[in-house]
Amino acid sequence: MKDDEGEAPTAEAAEEVAGPQTTGPPEDDLDLDNLSKKKKKKKKKKLVLDGGEDEDEAHEAADPDLDLPEIPDDIDLESFGKKKKKKKQPLNLDELDDALPDEKEDDEVDLESFGKKKKKKKRAGELGGDDMKDDDKENVEANPWVDSDRDYTYDELLQRVFNIMRDKNPELVAGEKKRFVMRPPQVVRVGTKKTAFVNFTEIAKMLHRQPKHLLAFLFAELGTVGAIDGNNQLIIKGRFQQKHIENVLRRYIKEYVTCHTCRSPDTILDKETRLFFLQCMSCHSRCSVQTIKTGFQAITSKRSKTKQ
Amino acid sequence: MSIENLKGFDPFADAAKGDEESVQDGLVHIRIQQRNGRKTLTTIQGLSAEYDLKKIVRACKKEFACNGTVVEHPEYGEVLQLQGDQRTKICDWLVKCGLVKADQLKVHGF
Numbered sequence: 479m480k481d482d483e484g485e486a487p488t489a490e491a492a493e494e495v496a497g498p499q500t501t502g503p504p505e506d507d508l509d510l511d512n513l514s515k516k517k518k519k520k521k522k523k524k525l526v527l528d529g530g531e532d533e534d535e536a537h538e539a540a541d542p543d544l545d546l547p548e549i550p551d552d553i554d555l556e557s558f559g560k561k562k563k564k565k566k567q568p569l570n571l572d573e574l575d576d577a578l579p580d581e582k583e584d585d586e587v588d589l590e591s592f593g594k595k596k597k598k599k600k601r602a603g604e605l606g607g608d609d610m611k612d613d614d615k616e617n618v619e620a621n622p623w624v625d626s627d628r629d630y631t632y633d634e635l636l637q638r639v640f641n642i643m644r645d646k647n648p649e650l651v652a653g654e655k656k657r658f659v660m661r662p663p664q665v666v667r668v669g670t671k672k673t674a675f676v677n678f679t680e681i682a683k684m685l686h687r688q689p690k691h692l693l694a695f696l697f698a699e700l701g702t703v704g705a706i707d708g709n710n711q712l713i714i715k716g717r718f719q720q721k722h723i724e725n726v727l728r729r730y731i732k733e734y735v736t737c738h739t740c741r742s743p744d745t746i747l748d749k750e751t752r753l754f755f756l757q758c759m760s761c762h763s764r765c766s767v768q769t770i771k772t773g774f775q776a777i778t779s780k781r782s783k784t785k786q
Numbered sequence: 787m788s789i790e791n792l793k794g795f796d797p798f799a800d801a802a803k804g805d806e807e808s809v810q811d812g813l814v815h816i817r818i819q820q821r822n823g824r825k826t827l828t829t830i831q832g833l834s835a836e837y838d839l840k841k842i843v844r845a846c847k848k849e850f851a852c853n854g855t856v857v858e859h860p861e862y863g864e865v866l867q868l869q870g871d872q873r874t875k876i877c878d879w880l881v882k883c884g885l886v887k888a889d890q891l892k893v894h895g896f
Contacts, residue, residue, distance in 0.1 A: 580832040654852040698892050722896030771895075774831040774862045778821045 485632060660684065663722040663727060668713060672704075678712035685735050687747060691770075692730060698772045699726045739763040798826075814886050816873050818895035828873055830866040830880075837885060841865045850875050 578685060630638075661684065664676040675696075682689040693712065702724075704714040737745050737758035746760040747767070757764045787848040795841040816831040816871050833839060836894055839856045843866055868876065873893055 700896060701817050701894070717824070718896060725896055773815050773817060774829050774857075774859055774865045776819055776826060776827050776829050776857065776865075776867055778819055 494657060543755065619689065631691065660727070660731075663720060663723045665718060665723050667717065671717070673714045673718045674707075674713060675712035678706070679710040681727070685743075686745075687732065691734070691747070694770045695730050695734070696723075696726060698770050699729065701772070734767055735759060736763050738762060802889055804815060810812065813890055813892045814880070816876060816891060816893045818873055823868075824851055828868045828871060828876060830860050830868070830876060833864070833866065833885070839866060842885070843868075846872075846876065850896070851870045 486667065535705045620753070661677065661681065663678075663681060666674045666676060668674045678692075679689050682692045685692070693704075693706070696712070696714070700714065700716065700718065702714055704712060707713050731743075734743060734747060734754075736743050737756065737760070740761040740763070742758060742759060742760040746757045746759065748755055748757065754767050755764055755770065756767050791877050812832050814830060817829045817831070819827045819829065834888070843854045843856050845857050846852075846866070846868060850868065850870075852869045852872060855864065856866045857867055868886050873895065877888075877893060880891065881888050
């Protein structure tokens with residue numbers, strides 16, 4: 479999968495900058511720590527690096543395609559690409575960085591009493607920045623009880639929780655998180671009756687699925703037969719176009735790759751007592767998936783041929 | 787002593803009724819198969835045996851202006867075959883006639 483390629487080097491780069499304390503993908507860091515300011519600064523640097531690295535990666539990934547006859551850009555089977563996500567993140571991070579100290583102070587304010595608010599504003603001013611103003615406004619709106627003696631209402635608390643949630647998980651605000659982008663299947667006609675699916679094994683590898691499993695699904699869905707030839711490409715009997723294969727792949731991903739609960743593609747498919755189970759690595763849910771059945775196949779060849 | 791909550795409501799009433807009423811129990815699979823040249827065949831598998839498939843196919847043929855047959859299969863029961871790619875049409879039609887609910891349809895193929 480492309481994700482992995484992108485993530486690994488960035489993590490390394492991050493270590494160079496941030497030292498041993500922050501490892502792993504930046505998303506995780508986000509949620510876990512926000513305590514010291516030093517860290518935050520480092521994080522910002524890291525993110526810039528991330529962006530650069532990623533684009534390089536994307537170019538590299540695209541290059542090998544150039545010599546092949548069809549050079550469609552990376553289509554995304556799910557929806558828009560990774561770049562957008564990356565672009566959004568730094569933005570959200572900035573907000574986050576600014577917002578987080580405020581939150582901490584909010585807690586103080588809640589616990590003790592008002593009067594501290596002025597201080598907070600001053601501190602906020604020190605932190606400075608255009609974003610700050612917006613954030614301050616938001617805070618005032620979010621915690622209207624801060625200035626008064628009254629108890630907070632349920633609605634206000636709810637609002638507060640949601641604000642915190644949004645601040646800490648910028649992906650949630652952006653809608654779907656972690657889209658995963660696929661290479662388009664390369665489909666070439668072989669003669670008049672057969673179709674070759676050139677990067678079949680590559681795609682199976684990208685999805686972290688056994689080629690055998692994907693193959694069984696493709697044949698069952700398309701109602702045809704075929705085989706893998708010497709160059710690891712799939713030869714399918716019948717005429718199929720790229721969009722057809724894309725459709726089927728999309729269905730495969732929906733059923734056998736993405737987690738049914740959280741839709742994360744980080745899943746493992748394992749066979750247990752003749753049943754396939756999909757285990758999600760991010761939410762740890764586990765559910766069974768449909769078995770691949772060919773179903774009814776009508777006789778399409780001449781009857782005289784089948785009798786032989 | 788009686789448990790108030792369980793009075794007057796049989797939790798299994800639904801299940802028993804469901805078997806009879808929703809004749810269409812399982813999924814209806816609609817597939818497409820390629821024949822010679824650019825010709826195709828649409829198969830509809832899993833329609834309930836309580837329906838008269840012959841009548842259905844007669845109506846389908848008229849509606850979609852195509853030929854079609856009913857094929858008996860030892861494992862899958864009676865299967866409808868229609869000439870050409872009728873997948874979207876047959877889906878709409880089956881739902882419109884109330885033979886199958888939309889969530890019971892499963893369309894295969896490209």
